[in-house]
Amino acid sequence: MKTSFLAIGAAIAASGAAAQDLPQASSDWFTAGQATIEARLALEPNTNRARNVILLNADGNGVGTNYALRLFAGQQAGGLGDDHVLPHETFAHMALVKTYTTNGQTPDSAPTASAMLTGVKSRNTMINVSENVAVGDCANLPGNELTTLSQIADDMGKSVGIVSTARITHATPAAAYAVTANRNWEDDSALPEDCTTQADIAAQLVDGMESGLIDLAMGGGRRHFVPAGTVSEEGNEGTRTDGRNLIEEMEALGAQYVWNDETFGALTELGNAPIIGLFQDSHMMYEHDRTDEPSLAEMTAAAITALSTNEEGYFLSIEGGRVDHANHAGNLHRVLTDGVAFAEAVQMAIDMTDDSDTLIIVTADHEHAIAFNGYCGRGSDITGLCMGIDNEGVENTGEPNLGSDGKPYTVAGYLNGAGSVLIEQEDGTYSGERPDVTNEEAMDPDYLQQALVPMSSETHSGTDVAAYAHGPYAHLLGGTIEQNVIFHVMHHAMTAE
Known part of the structure; x- marks a missing residue:
């Protein structure tokens, strides 16, 4: 039998037989495989300069979690699931990404987000700080701050926006505007009294809006922006101890403040004023439980609409933050319903942009201990x-x-x-x-x-995640890469001659 099989193969090779002459050529699997090869043969590198860059990060959506999401989305659509294709899985270019940090085989979301926005790896727990500083070491922070893609985009005249379903002061969204020796210093109540070299993360967002770095920020975390003793729209108290009401300070800068579905729907003059959306005192609700607050796709649409008014373009960081939280809880249903909401945001970004001038990268910061x-x-x-x-x-x-x-x-x-x-x-x-x-x-x-x-x-795990790319210089993403390389792909696309 082995000899017969080899003889058939040799005869086909010798005759130069076309693929359609093979006995399996009538199979749908075979013709679909041929179509895939033909599509890849037709690919041409897009070497346009990226006017816009969108980084979409489903926090904790590693290769395993993404597999579960694919099956769930496909089964929700009435199929078997395995053959379903998520929006980002249609992108022609992808890479496997190594997520370890300078001191962690298993990372947290602070240094992973920092790596993607600065181009270098650093320690767990810190955001946009070099590895020369120990966690919580305020004294040695000066001189070790890293420049972010947000700052580079701002210097180029581009707008910068942040969208997350987590607290806007949480690790991933904070990486777009903050430098901190500890990701947990979300407001001044957590900041050590002797730490005078940095402001708390929420205060840094206000500073970023005042300086013109941040044009739009939407997510949760309202409690970190209002003083203790001040009751928020949800009836809870703020946590700040310095007496500052940062929401009022941002409104004084001309920002439009929104906090629920009604105020979000009433947003006007998109692009003509900074926008701050704080839809929960802590994280936004899981998609399964969501009421009276916009979806991730709706926030994505508003952000793209607002930022697109800048002729120089924009950088937009979008996080599906609660995929991670549901994994931590061991609750797969909410992992996947939030994952579907993230996929809808990806599709929204695809539909609202042109791949001739917009680079979209879809990835995760780390994986979880899912099996x-x-x-x-x-x-x-x-x-x-x-x-x-x-x-x-x-x-x-x-x-x-x-x-x-x-x-x-x-x-x-x-x-x-x-x-x-x-x-x-x-x-x-x-x-x-x-x-x-x-x-x-x-x-x-x-x-x-x-x-x-x-x-x-x-817990998180240290296994690889995937990154998918679409648009200018997307072809630079390939193979197995270090996580900090994602910054270099985005930076090159923005600055290419």
Whole structure:
């Protein structure tokens, strides 16, 4: 049989047979593969200078989480999921990205965002500070501040905008405007009294708006902008201890302030004045629970509309911040509903821009300790049980696979987290066994995926993430790269002759 197979291959090669002469040529898979090759053969590098650059970051949406999102989005659309294509997966250029930091095999969101916006790696917990400074070391901060892509864009006359579903003072959005020796110094109540070399992160946003660096900022985190004792629109108090009401200060600079659906919908003169949107006292709501606040796609549309009024162009940082938070909670349903909201924002950015002058990069800052079981038949619900493979059909058998303990298991789980099957006992030890869960129970929006190591909050992981690029100089993104290279792609696209 082996000799016969080799002989057939040799005969085909010797005759120079075209692909369509192969016995599998009538297969839809085969013709789709040919179409992919033809499309890639037709690719030509776009070497236009990028007037606009949009960096979309789904926080925590590494390769594994993105796989789950693909299946979820496809299944929500009525398909089996695996063959679904997310908006960013249509981009012709991509790379795998190494996310480690100068002191962490596993990163947090501060140095990862900093790497993408400064072009160098640095320590965990710090934003836009060189690796020469230890975490929290205010005294040695001067002289070690890094210049960001935002500042470069501003110096070129471009507008700068930030959109996030997390607090606007949180690590990823803060990287567009702040320098801090500790990402947790979101307002002055957290800033050490003897730290006189930097302002808190919220105050730095006001400084950025006053200097003209920041033209638009939308997200959560209202509490960090108002004084303790001052009641916010939601009825909660601010956390600042210096008495400053930063929202009023920004309004005094001419900024339009919005805080809910109604005020967001009433935005006027987009592009003629700074815009500050603070839609929650802390993070914005998960998409599954969202009420009375705009979606990520709606904020993206408003930002592009506003920033596009600048003839010199813009840099826009967009974060789907709560993908990360739901992963930390071990709640896959909210990971994926927020992931779908992020994908809709990506599609909005594609639809509202022209790839002849706008570079779009879609990536994640890091991955999580998510893991996937097997052997699941096609169509197994990504948030549900791993169903058996149907040897005679396409979809699964409808009967769950069982572990050696005789119990079914879910398609996805976590290596650690709040859903651990090990429960702490009164004597401080841990014991337990896997529960016998049904598919209906596993697919409940509030279900926490089973985890191994017990932790109150699931951790990041150090595995690679993907970056997808579309537009001017997108072809510079390829292979396996260090995370800081993303800055260099964006910078080259903006400044190319």
